[in-house]
Amino acid sequence: MKSYRKELWFTVPTRRAFINITPQVQECLYESGIAEGLILVNAMHITASVFINDDESGLHHDYEVWLEKLAPHEPVGQYRHNRGEDNADAHLKRQIMGREVVVAVSDGQLDFGTWEQIFYGEFDGGRRKRVLVKIIGE
Numbered sequence: 435m436k437s438y439r440k441e442l443w444f445t446v447p448t449r450r451a452f453i454n455i456t457p458q459v460q461e462c463l464y465e466s467g468i469a470e471g472l473i474l475v476n477a478m479h480i481t482a483s484v485f486i487n488d489d490e491s492g493l494h495h496d497y498e499v500w501l502e503k504l505a506p507h508e509p510v511g512q513y514r515h516n517r518g519e520d521n522a523d524a525h526l527k528r529q530i531m532g533r534e535v536v537v538a539v540s541d542g543q544l545d546f547g548t549w550e551q552i553f554y555g556e557f558d559g560g561r562r563k564r565v566l567v568k569i570i571g572e
Contacts, residue, residue: 438466471571
């Protein structure tokens with residue numbers, strides 16, 4: 435069995451964003467030479483997420499509105515964590531959207547369902563953060 439590891443780095447200038455990272459993950463798969471196996475894509479920061487869904491701007495807007503209702507950024511004083519910080523909402527949003535995804539690799543391709551894409555979700559931007567791509571297989 436072969437194994438491949440790479441870190442993808444992101445610096446998002448805005449507080450929140452959804453970035454389609456499918457092309458970068460696909461490039462990792464090509465670099466790995468693995469044709470059959472599994473790929474893990476994992477946000478390596480507690481205020482960021484990796485998830486799979488449709489790449490549709492209306493959906494991304496709906497996520498933004500929904501997440502802000504569930505865990506509003508302001509007032510920052512509503513969160514105990516924000517004593518000295520202002521990102522408690524980002525931790526909660528990450529918990530909702532998830533830490534990682536696992537995708538099957540079949541015939542050298544990401545084995546997706548219809549419309550599926552991999553996204554990096556940033557909920558407390560402005561600093562450099564990483565995503566781990568780990569691929570195992572043959």
